[in-house]
Amino acid sequence: MSPILKRTVTVRAPGKINVFFRVGALQDDGYHDVASLYQAVSLFEEVTATPADEFSVRFTGPIDTAGLATDDSNLAIAAAKLLASRTGYTGGVALTVLKRVPIAGGMGGGSADAAATLVACDELWGTGLGRSGLLPLAAELGADVPFALEGGTAVGTGRGDELSPALAQGAFHWVLALSDMGLSTPLVYGTLDQHRDAHVGDLGPQPDLVKVDTAVLQAVRIGDADSLADAMHNDLQVAALKLAPELSELLELGESRGALAGIVSGSGPTVAFLVHSAQEAAELRGTLTRRDIRTLVVTGPVPGARVLDAH
Template identity: 50%
Template sequence: MSVTVRVPAKVNVQLAVGAARPDGFHDLANVFLAVGLYDEITVTPADELRITCTGPGADRVPLDTTNLAARAALALAARHGIDPRVHIHIAKDIPVAGGMAGGSADGAGALLACDTLWSLNSPQSELLSLCAELGSDVPFSLLGGAALGVGRGEQLTPLAVGGAFHWVFAVADGGLSTPTVFQEFDRLAAGKAIPPPTPDPALLDALRTGDAAALADTLSNDLQPAALSLRPSLAATLTTGTTAGALAALVSGSGPTTAFLTKDEETATQVATALQSSGTCHTARPTTSPARGATVVGLDRV
């Protein structure tokens, strides 16, 4: 049997970052929204654990046990005393190192795929606990929809969303390392008082009511100045998208992907076309949110 799981990218519609903690992490108020760009993870029995990857940016995906998909298979196998002899194939469509949790998505997808392949039927609470051990964004990749993440972002509270939101994601050439962006955040914040991160009630209300204009007024990302400091060219991308008609724009997570919220599908197409022809990004992808979390989409005999 082979099992295929589809798992979505995310955008942070609010990313409030607190001061560095003694353990090196930062407390966050992280409002996640899953969007309709997906990786697909296929897991098949094999003689040993191995990983392959295809799709945009596949050459930059590690194919060893540093990959979160491999770590997920190893963690689940260790929990249940299973020999993790599986072939994990990642079909990439989420930008690599793009601030959209592509690696975390692969970890969540592999976890669900292996759980299904091995007929473990683990409760979601157990899978979310394993996800939290793997990384801060991995639990949300499993859950999908919309959620508030606190702590490192791994402590999730699902949020209601009142309708579909239309987005364009401008994918930059190359990636940005999340740890490097946080280091730049710390450098820029040195000597400044950083308030404890809290979710914005107006933003949560905009999500609940499905009001795109209200959401546009409340989008925020405390990592954006750090990402722009490391990649100043992103400013031109942001300007291009807003000039073309986006309601609002921001860097997605740690970047360098930039996100543009639009009022409708027609405007999203218009903004994507303008970005694509501007030379300020590698490609521009229109899509919608919210999206379902990790979902089994294929069970095949091999």
């Protein structure tokens, strides 16, 4: 291995919003084919990596991380160990994660940690895989990890990990309404399957393969918020609203107070409201904050995992 030249590397990676999410029929292997339009937004995780003999992770930042695992089940640790095993690196790493993306909020915070860890350790250890070499490892770690590595706006198909960049221009303004509870992704999928089984007479059979609607791709390509508001969709939303009925009231509140549209992001419970401008975002944030709803204002798209500092 090349000698360690850097003593510390800090990388930031973005959370994401699913502005479109379609879920196909339940397959025999227990998985679903999905079609998603991801947008990386300006809410970032930061991972700082320093050389160590063992692998460890600790958390800082504004989010309560008391419930997060710090063993091999943590995605950042898994990412570091996977990179070490594939490149023959024999040392370890001490990771410090500055968390800003809500935990179990449907915004891919854990995936951002994994992507940032891959980039940080590759730089720290001099393993030299670079972004293209890290992408296959990212896909092994989870469906959202390759997107956190790449950022921008992208279509995800298959299990969500087969990415193709989507042309996008301009910036979209979002107000995120955060929830104190987390929603388990497997539970949300299971609830969707039950809902579809119970209402198969009305809904009809689900297709095995799904795709992102042309309308949503066109909306991001021309940077038009009104068109995107009309085209946004999330198949998982019906299940998230069943599990957390209060989200229905939240969606109605935001849309009655100036949002072009609201959507449950991914498996929830974070709700993303699309607005026209920074000023409208500030006004909606004020309205929600007065109702004691925790909010964040973000814009998208933003780049994927990037080195902030190395010395």
